[in-house]
Amino acid sequence: MTAFDDTVMLHAQGLAKHFVLHNQGGVKIDVFDNVEFTARQGECVILAGPSGSGKSTLLRSLYANYKPQAGSIFVRHGASWVDLCSAQPYQILEIRRDTLGYVSQFLRVIPRVATLDLVTEPLIGQGLTEGAARERAATILTRLRIPEALWSLPPATFSGGEQQRVNIAMTFVQDYPILLLDEPTASLDTENCQTVIDLINEAKARGAAVIGIFHDADVRGAVGTRFYDVAETRQAA
Amino acid sequence: MADVIDHPSRAAATPPDTRAATGYNFAYLDEQTKRMIRRAILKGVAIPGYQVPFGSREMPLPYGWGTGGIQVTAAVIGPDDTLKVIDQGADDTTNAVNIRSFFAKTAGVATTERTTEASVIQTRHRIPETPLTEDQILVYQVPIPEPLRWLEPREAETRKMHALEEYGAMHVSLYEDIARYGRIIKSYNYPVKVNDRYVMAPSPIPKFDNPKMDRMPALQLFGAGREKRIYAVPPYTKVKSLDFEDHPFTVESWEQSCALCGAGDSYLDEVVTDDKGGKMFVCSDSDYCEQRRDAGHQGDGGDSNYATRNEIPENETSSGDDR
Amino acid sequence: MTVDPVFQRPSPLLQVRGITHRYGHHIGCRDVGFDLYPGEVLGIVGESGSGKTTLLKCISGQMEPSEGSVEYQTRDAGLIDLFRMSEARRRLLMRTDWGIVYQNPRDGLRMRVSAGANVGERLMAIGDRHYGHIRSEAVDWLERVEMDIGRIDDMPHTFSGGMQQRLQIARNLVTKPRLVFMDEPTSGLDVSVQARLLDLIRGLVRTLGIACVIVTHDLGVVRLLSHRLMVMKGGSVVESGLTDQVLDDPQHPYTQLLVSSILPV
Secondary structure, three states, X not given: OOOOOOOEEEXXXXXXXXXXXXXXXXXXXXXXXXXXXXXXXXXXXXXXXXXXXXXXXXXHHHOOOOOOOEEEEEEEEOOEEEEOOOOOHHHHHHHHHHOEEEEOOOOOOOOOOOHHHHHHHHHHHOOOOHHHHXXXXXXXXXXXOOOHHHOOOOHHHOOHHHHHHHHHHHHHOXXXXXXXXXXXXXXXXXXXXXXXHHHHHHHHHOOOEEEEEOOOHHHHHHHOXXXXXXXXXXXXX | OXXXXXXXXXXXXXXXXOOOOOOOEOOEOOHHHHHHHHHHHHHHHHOOOOOEEOOOOOOOOOOOOOHHHHHHHHHXXXXXXXXXXXXXXXXXXXXXXXXXXXXXXXXXXXXXXXXXXXXXXXXXXXXXXXXXXXXXXXXXXXXXOOOOOOOOOOHHHHHHHHHOOOOOOHHHHHHHHHHHHOOOOOOEOOOEEXXXXXXXXXXXXXXXXXXXXXXXXXXXEEEEOOOOEEEEEOOOOOEEEOOEOOEOOOOOOOOOOOOOOOOOOOOEEEEEOOOOOOEEEEEOOHHHHHHHHHOOOOOOOOOHHHHHOOOOOHHHOOOOXXX | OOOOOOOOOOOXXXXXXXXXXXXXXXXXXXXXXXXXXXXXXXXXXXXXXXXXXXXXXXXXXXXXXXXXXXXXXXXXXXXXXXXXXXXXXHHHHHXXXXXXXXXXXXXXXXXXXXXXXXXXXXHHHOOOOOHHHHHHHHHHHHHHOOOOHHHOOOOHHHOOHHHHHHHHXXXXXXXXXXXXXXXXXXXXXXXHHHHHHHHHHHHHHHHHOOEEEEEXXXXXXXXXXXXXXXXXXXXXXXXXEEHHHHHHOOOOHHHHHHHHOOOXX
């Protein structure tokens, strides 16, 4: 592991992803090939490229939600390095619990669970007391302007913006060393958008590495450190 | 008054027939069958409380009338034995009388109604009040030998449960009683654990009799004819009634004492004496009651209605039905 | 580059190797193996006849497989093969350290004894002889599975399907098992009842740290409950891995078919 200096949090190399649709005549869809990039402490790498270029697929691969056909994704997990592409499921779950935070485009949660509990649960999983966890959850929900009256309700009936803010709260309630963000500000108004920008910049300030997809140029400008163009990788392939 | 007061069952007493009938093998069963039964008995004695299968024979009376007990008795009785047969504690009920005369005829053995005189006592639903001795054998008639059956109908499974000593479920029925009635209401055929190993059905004796089984000097043998099972409790073997720590096993007690002999320590039957609601409590063990009265003990004659009555009608002398 | 293996993991609770079971010439399941760790929830999915129930029966000690071994981490003696330990020991294990929740509550409950006795039975089976304690444990567990305590003395056949399943769960969990097998625990229930039951199972499995094997044909159930997934077809495991990875990026044709067959709501 000597190849990485102390600031590297995530390093992908030789990453390739295609889909084979077996039930549609075995069509093969190439998404990207030979992806190589590094994310360091305190920076925000913006995945760029036109729509359909595989930004979301790459982000999902970095979360081990998708399974790349080739390559490695090295993640700094505590004091060690783990390759997500060859890690065991339990290792991935542990990395997701402690190291990798992911905000998806759409909220996907367990039905019937109250909003406050959804946000509290990961903290309790990390060993916080219920009281302390609730306090932190309340703080982040307040910051993201989720009215307290909604906390006891499951978010299924919330508006799109509210659901997205619950989604963000569920991740940002923890201080993840690495954050993967898929259009976190897409359906937010200006005020809430600014809150999310603040949250991202605070995460960077505490040393987190952020990898994200942002369409809004203002947001890019406010959080981005540099770009990584996913589309280029396909041309190289 | 006292001379007309009699145990309600005494009127039906039958003198023993000591003349053996010809044409039958001793004690009806052939010698091979008796040997087979004795082997089962020996195995039962060796494994207290374990149900030993045996080749139950057709007997000249229907199942449910004591065919299991009769076969066990036939296998252990000898010409010098004296047989007593009781049904619900009484020597003079149809079943008891017939079984006694059956052995009097087929084995020519002496019979008696006195507990102390008998060497073999066959019983249905009671244990005599008079403590038994090492010289005696008590043979129980058993309708359903499997104590686990009510909760597990599969025979293969209950045998496995016995083999592996999986008896936790036995307490489920006791739990249900307490949950529903505040106490264990099971009052007869109350399950016991024998020699700290096998759970056993003591046959439908009242739980009042359960403590008598514990470390009894006499050999206790159990025969189930229809179910083809024999089991045994050797002399001086520990027999413990199942219970909970906070709901310990207890036996019935009565406010009354026996109306005839005044006994306060025996199992009492309630006998209806007339059509006006008259009743009295008398010893279920007719011999015990009689011995006490012969020794001069006397009861209060029952409730006030009893004074208006001269004698107990014939048709009410039975000591009671199945409980 | 090398990767430091720093993950602290206890030994597996269940080690399954090469399980094959034949029904005459017909193969029930073929060469299935996996490790299950404490607190881990493994989902096994597949259509009817895929061999998942056969596999569950083999690994839960209900049926001896034709080939292969199932080793369980006992509390006192390390890994022991289920089918080499004495039957007494296996049965003791099954009613203390293990739980089995059946699809049909009639298979897992005593229908003729009260709810309280159903829960208390496992305590009595391990030697609890104090009525007051058994009763209070029964009350506690009925509360934990969100049942009305007022019905503690009612018979299971008077309960709804969802309540029967919850009673079955309480009955299994009262001895604090480390491993619970569930065979289609929510099928046959209304959707709303299903959701509530899943919630309950999820909460209990998490707070108690129980390892769990759940067999189901319902992908929603495994997405919600299981960490890891095995997809079975024709008796073999065709794909396995992290639950969301298998469901969101299925590799095998059959898994793709299964995932794409879910009706959108």
